[in-house]
Amino acid sequence: DAGVIQSPRHEVTEMGQEVTLRCKPISGHDYLFWYRQTMMRGLELLIYFNNNVPIDDSGMPEDRFSAKMPNASFSTLKIQPSEPRDSAVYFCASSAPSGGTQYFGPGTRLTVL
Amino acid sequence: SQKIEQNSEALNIQEGKTATLTCNYTNYSPAYLQWYRQDPGRGPVFLLLIRENEKEKRKERLKVTFDTTLKQSLFHITASQPADSATYLCALDDDKIIFGKGTRLHILP
Numbered sequence A: 001d002a003g004v005i006q007s008p009r010h011e012v013t014e015m016g017q018e019v020t021l022r023c024k025p026i027s028g029h030d031y032l033f034w035y036r037q038t039m040m041r042g043l044e045l046l047i048y049f050n051n052n053v054p055i056d057d058s059g060m061p062e063d064r065f066s067a068k069m070p071n072a073s074f075s076t077l078k079i080q081p082s083e084p085r086d087s088a089v090y091f092c093a094s095s096a097p098s099g100g101t102q103y104f105g106p107g108t109r110l111t112v113l
Numbered sequence B: 001s002q003k004i005e006q007n008s009e010a011l012n013i014q015e016g017k018t019a020t021l022t023c024n025y026t027n028y029s030p031a032y033l034q035w036y037r038q039d040p041g042r043g044p045v046f047l048l049l050i051r052e053n054e055k056e057k058r059k060e061r062l063k064v065t066f067d068t069t070l071k072q073s074l075f076h077i078t079a080s081q082p083a084d085s086a087t088y089l090c091a092l093d094d095d096k097i098i099f100g101k102g103t104r105l106h107i108l109p
Helices: none
Strands: A005-007 A010-013 A019-024 A031-038 A042-050 A053-056 A065-071 A074-079 A088-095 A108-112 B004-006 B011-014 B019-025 B032-038 B045-051 B056-059 B062-067 B072-077 B086-094 B096-099 B103-108
Touching (some): A005 A088, A010 A019, A019 A108, A031 A074, A042 A065, A042 A074, A053 A065, A074 A088, B004 B086, B019 B032, B019 B086, B019 B103, B032 B062, B045 B062
Parallel strands (some): A010 A108, B011 B103
Antiparallel strands (some): A031 A042, A031 A088, A042 A053, A065 A074, B004 B019, B032 B045, B032 B086, B056 B062, B086 B096, B086 B103
16 A cells, blocks of 8 residues: 555645645545644644544634545645645544554645745 | 643764653543654654553564553663654544654764
């Protein structure tokens, strides 16, 4: 298996633009997690899905953030409109059981100018 | 809510020595605790999981302990090597998994 795949790896955009981050989890994993990592706040869980259904989105910063999982092999995290404070590395991870080992993707480094 | 504290200062250890990293939590003891390694520009990679009824877990040169009285987990790397240099994150289950900010480890040749 190729592991968790994320795209793009780097994204530079201007404030106010819409940003869409993509994730393909490991086949057979039924949990998918979106994280944001910054120096100040560390690794923060934004939202997680079980069997494509959002279970906990309490970590999503505000209404500008939304996430979807239309099928078992694809998820998106969208920021609209983007702001400079959204600049961070966004990771997607997947796992088989909840609380089990999480397998992280390589991350998307987002810079909002 | 549960909080995790890891040394924010980088830890410098001479090659060949044992490196010990600390993870403290504030509230109730979690059912399990995990340790991850993160290299620059990459996602965290799972290393070890220890359950609350386990005192110690080993994997090759790695050892993790879990002291529910002290609310602490220690992560040891014996015979450390420069390739062990990375940031090490601990994580625990608090309804959902939460991560510490990690400790940067430098193994000096």
